Amino acid sequence: MTAVNRSIFDSVFSSSDLLFDDVEGYLPAVDxxxxxxxxxxxxxxxxxxxxxxxxxxxxxEYLRFFEDQLMAWYTDEFRLHFNKYAVPMLYVNExxxxxxxxxxxxxxxxxTLHDAHKHYFHPLTYxxxxxxxxxxxxxxxxxxxxxxxxxxxFYRSLKDYFRCFPIISDYTTSIPICEGFYVAGLxxxxxxxxxxxxxxxxxxxxxxxxTAEWALSVxxxxxxxxxxxxxxxxxxLLGRKSQFRADLLAIGLGLLGNLRxxxxxxxxxxxxxxxxxxxxxxxxxxxxxxxxKVVNSFQIACVKRLLHPGANTVDIVVAYLNTxxxxxxxxxxxxxxxxxxxxxxxxxxxxxxxxxxIVAGMLGTDDTDLKVLHEExxxxxxxxxxxxxxxxxxxxxxxxxxxxxxxxxxxxxxGRANDMIxxxxxxxxxxxxxxxxxxxIFANRLLESEDYNIDQAVIHLELLKLRFGEQELxxxxxxxxxxxxxxxxxxxxxxxxxxxxxxxxxxxxxxxGGFNAKILSRLFWPNFNDVPFLIPxxxxxxxxxxxQGFEKLKQGRKLRWLNHIGSVKVELELEDRSLDFVVTxxxxxxxxxxxHQPRLSLLEVTNQLQAKSDxxxxxxxxxxxxxxxxxxxxxxxxFIVLERAEEKTNVNGGVVESFSSAAIQSTEExxxxxxxxxWSYIVGMLTNLGSMxxxxxxxxxxxLVPQDNPYTRSQDELQLFLDLMVEEEQLEVSGDGYRLKK
Amino acid sequence: MNPQNNFSTSGSNNKNEGSQSVxxxxxxxxxxxxxxxxxxxSNTPGVSAFPSSDSNLLNWSGTITGPKDxxxxxxxxKISLSFPNDYPYSAPTIxxxxxxxxxxxxxxGNICLDILKERWSAVYNVQTILLSLQSLLGEPNNKxxxxxxxxxxxxxxxxxxxVHLMDRYQEIDE
Numbered sequence: 005m006t007a008v009n010r011s012i013f014d015s016v017f018s019s020s021d022l023l024f025d026d027v028e029g030y031l032p033a034v035d036x037x038x039x040x041x042x043x044x045x046x047x048x049x050x051x052x053x054x055x056x057x058x059x060x061x062x063x064x065e066y067l068r069f070f071e072d073q074l075m076a077w078y079t080d081e082f083r084l085h086f087n088k089y090a091v092p093m094l095y096v097n098e099x100x101x102x103x104x105x106x107x108x109x110x111x112x113x114x115x116t117l118h119d120a121h122k123h124y125f126h127p128l129t130y131x132x133x134x135x136x137x138x139x140x141x142x143x144x145x146x147x148x149x150x151x152x153x154x155x156x157x158f159y160r161s162l163k164d165y166f167r168c169f170p171i172i173s174d175y176t177t178s179i180p181i182c183e184g185f186y187v188a189g190l191x192x193x194x195x196x197x198x199x200x201x202x203x204x205x206x207x208x209x210x211x212x213x214x215t216a217e218w219a220l221s222v223x224x225x226x227x228x229x230x231x232x233x234x235x236x237x238x239x240x241l242l243g244r245k246s247q248f249r250a251d252l253l254a255i256g257l258g259l260l261g262n263l264r265x266x267x268x269x270x271x272x273x274x275x276x277x278x279x280x281x282x283x284x285x286x287x288x289x290x291x292x293x294x295x296x297k298v299v300n301s302f303q304i305a306c307v308k309r310l311l312h313p314g315a316n317t318v319d320i321v322v323a324y325l326n327t328x329x330x331x332x333x334x335x336x337x338x339x340x341x342x343x344x345x346x347x348x349x350x351x352x353x354x355x356x357x358x359x360x361x362i363v364a365g366m367l368g369t370d371d372t373d374l375k376v377l378h379e380e381x382x383x384x385x386x387x388x389x390x391x392x393x394x395x396x397x398x399x400x401x402x403x404x405x406x407x408x409x410x411x412x413x414x415x416x417x418x419g420r421a422n423d424m425i426x427x428x429x430x431x432x433x434x435x436x437x438x439x440x441x442x443x444x445i446f447a448n449r450l451l452e453s454e455d456y457n458i459d460q461a462v463i464h465l466e467l468l469k470l471r472f473g474e475q476e477l478x479x480x481x482x483x484x485x486x487x488x489x490x491x492x493x494x495x496x497x498x499x500x501x502x503x504x505x506x507x508x509x510x511x512x513x514x515x516x517g518g519f520n521a522k523i524l525s526r527l528f529w530p531n532f533n534d535v536p537f538l539i540p541x542x543x544x545x546x547x548x549x550x551x552q553g554f555e556k557l558k559q560g561r562k563l564r565w566l567n568h569i570g571s572v573k574v575e576l577e578l579e580d581r582s583l584d585f586v587v588t589x590x591x592x593x594x595x596x597x598x599x600h601q602p603r604l605s606l607l608e609v610t611n612q613l614q615a616k617s618d619x620x621x622x623x624x625x626x627x628x629x630x631x632x633x634x635x636x637x638x639x640x641x642x643f644i645v646l647e648r649a650e651e652k653t654n655v656n657g658g659v660v661e662s663f664s665s666a667a668i669q670s671t672e673e674x675x676x677x678x679x680x681x682x683w684s685y686i687v688g689m690l691t692n693l694g695s696m697x698x699x700x701x702x703x704x705x706x707x708l709v710p711q712d713n714p715y716t717r718s719q720d721e722l723q724l725f726l727d728l729m730v731e732e733e734q735l736e737v738s739g740d741g742y743r744l745k746k
Numbered sequence: 747m748n749p750q751n752n753f754s755t756s757g758s759n760n761k762n763e764g765s766q767s768v769x770x771x772x773x774x775x776x777x778x779x780x781x782x783x784x785x786x787x788s789n790t791p792g793v794s795a796f797p798s799s800d801s802n803l804l805n806w807s808g809t810i811t812g813p814k815d816x817x818x819x820x821x822x823x824k825i826s827l828s829f830p831n832d833y834p835y836s837a838p839t840i841x842x843x844x845x846x847x848x849x850x851x852x853x854x855g856n857i858c859l860d861i862l863k864e865r866w867s868a869v870y871n872v873q874t875i876l877l878s879l880q881s882l883l884g885e886p887n888n889k890x891x892x893x894x895x896x897x898x899x900x901x902x903x904x905x906x907x908x909v910h911l912m913d914r915y916q917e918i919d920e
Contacts, residue, residue, distance in 0.1 A: 684789060
């Protein structure tokens with residue numbers, strides 16, 4: 005009964021010295037010593053675990069008030085025991101290269117610690133100790149384990165172990181092992197190792213499962229994997245619920261974002277198939293750092309894979325268009341796009357054929373990936389053209405969001421992501437470069453058409469007007485009208501000639517039905533390169549007649565024939581066959597010469613045509629390839645008519661050699677010719693006014709060149725030209741300007 | 747979308763700004779512009795001129811290189827040309843900007859040349875003026891000198907004329 009009383013005293017007055025003295029006085033000293041002996045003998049660590057005898061329990065009752073001293077003794081006791089028996093089990097000589105060995109080692113440590121704890125704690129369970137004392141034991145034991153364990157080595161081994169038994173697949177094996185560590189107070193260490201392992205496993209999972217998987221959003225899958233696999237396994241291993249899922253998700257998104265960022269270039273190339281991946285990236289991008297990284301890595305990829313001489317311009321333009329659309333998904337405000345597109349735009353601008361590619365795409369002439377431009381042109385028309393400079397936020401836009409934090413100060417909204425044509429047109433300062441290209445293309449097409457058909461051209465022109473405005477495309481209007489007008493004039497002339505023929509038989513030769521001309525207003529067409537050669541006399545007669553008729557019809561206007569542009573239907577009657585061809589005028593003229601003489605040398609052809617020899621030779625080669633002429637064989641540069649077809653020749657009639665591309669000056673040729681005019685201005689300017697910066701030269705030219713043929717170059721074009729002159733040592737760069745080289 | 751609709755709207759309000767400002771100006775600008783064009787295209791050796799600013803065509807700067815076989819050979823002089831509002835019905839005012847030593851040019855660069863004064867005619871143009879000035883260098887009119895000393899030395903002591911000239915001469919420095 006006394007014990008119970010004491011226990012009450014203890015709980016109420018344990019801090020009172022007076023009472024304690026009183027208690028000490030209450031117990032006979034001999035009993036205390038004896039009880040302590042009994043207790044110590046029972047508590048001392050042994051191989052087996054024994055349940056306490058009644059003596060022991062009584063002794064414990066007795067010594068209840070000496071638990072502090074008892075613990076102090078016990079701590080020393082089990083520490084000695086631990087050092088002697090357990091510590092050797094914790095050490096190995098070196099790190100285990102072998103996974104199995106390592107696993108065994110980890111298991112051994114776990115077992116050892118677990119057993120040690122079990123043994124040492126066993127006696128305490130029978131003594132009704134206060135919580136403080138139990139905690140104290142636990143602390144002492146943990147300290148002992150920490151002190152004895154080779155911590156860094158153990159930590160590494162533990163991680164190796166988890167690598168071998170992954171959390172996802174093999175967590176059941178690891179559960180008892182982890183529990184052993186938890187008991188020994190190594191929870192922190194284990195959790196750290198588990199966290200690191202979890203991240204590694206997440207990374208592996210992301211890399212293996214999601215690399216190059218762009219057609220579907222992987223975020224859903226990732227989150228469910230995280231919840232049902234990783235988190236579930238981790239919770240089982242940790243033995244408790246935890247809040248780490250959110251942290252893991254954040255890390256996982258970062259990893260996924262990282263993966264996608266590195267893949268971004270390919271994703272963009274794959275657009276629009278890769279749209280889900282872009283949505284994923286958008287969710288993964290949260291911090292400005294990550295956004296900056298996207299910009300960075302994409303730019304590097306661009307430079308490496310796109311912006312080099314080996315890449316096709318069409319591909320670059322397509323990639324640029326994809327980039328625009330892809331980045332508008334990533335960042336609807338267009339800040340990232342603005343940053344990324346800069347180098348691409350700069351590079352495109354440097355390419356010579358960019359304009360041509362864009363224009364061809366818009367007109368849908370060739371069947372490239374740039375067809376989208378044509379589709380856009382025909383579908384949207386002027387939807388964007390109206391407020392091409394409207395940068396004000398759309399107040400009605402419910403999806404409006406503010407500019408992101410990393411937007412540069414001078415950021416302007418792109419806003420119109422779908423306006424691909426607009427983005428491309430804005431590559432250049434003004435639209436003139438495009439207009440000039442259109443003029444050339446339209447000229448080629450209109451001249452190629454045989455039947456004055458302008459329908460297609462009109463449709464294209466109407467679409468272009470929506471985009472470029474009426475004024476800029478005036479030339480094209482006039483060109484098309486020229487062709488339409490030509491059709492009327494042509495039929496009218498033919499009609500007249502028929503009349504004359506029927507009324508007066510004194511003039512037997514009339515205009516041939518097949519002789520048709522297109523009458524061009526010279527000023528509005530591109531320059532035509534002069535290719536001199538003589539056309540056959542009979543054709544010339546027709547042309548003269550045509551001219552006469554025209555001059556009668558249109559008083560005060562004259563025709564100048566462009567002999568080298570056009571097409572001729574030729575029917576050749578040879579001994580064994582007759583052939584039909586549609587050929588160029590020079591080819592027709594050449595074959596006409598052979599009509600009179602079946603054998604001609606190149607020199608003779610050249611002389612009779614009064615043409616350059618390469619022109620004549622090209623035409624002869626054409627006929628040779630058609631099996632109409634052939635090399636004489638013995639005499640060099642002499643050709644004869646092949647009256648009887650030879651075996652090897654393959655004759656396909658009706659093929660026009662591609663429209664002589666040299667006939668019309670390309671925009672580059674024309675522009676460099678114009679630049680020469682401006683060059684004299686520039687020389688005058690620099691002679692009299694000293695060195696001048698680019699922008700002043702530009703504004704001088706704008707103001708001073710007469711308006712009837714106005715200066716329309718952009719500053720960039722001027723710079724290209726001036727830099728060319730620097731290269732040619734005509735100019736030199738001084739300070740911020742150019743000056744004449746002396 | 748009806749393309750027809752759009753024709754009238756987009757076309758009409760899109761006047762070319764450049765041509766606007768020029769047509770507003772009087773005919774002087776046009777005349778000077780075409781003279782400039784002519785001058786630029788003809789590329790006359792030894793003389794050159796160009797408007798000093800892109801906003802005002804009435805003031806030009808020019809350069810004249812001395813004619814061959816004269817004391818002025820290989821020397822280059824800067825001049826300023828200032829055109830009146832009723833050009834070409836009145837003569838432009840022309841001065842040497844570079845220091846000059848010449849019987850018909852005073853110390854401030856004013857020039858005494860009949861075609862720039864009483865004998866001006868609207869058929870003259872920048873190019874002819876420049877050529878006249880160039881030939882004036884080699885053939886001064888010593889009857890009506892602005893620089894009496896120069897006139898005197900020209901006739902009497904060519905050596906010391908040359909010394910005076912080179913004393914005054916400053917190479918054009920940009």
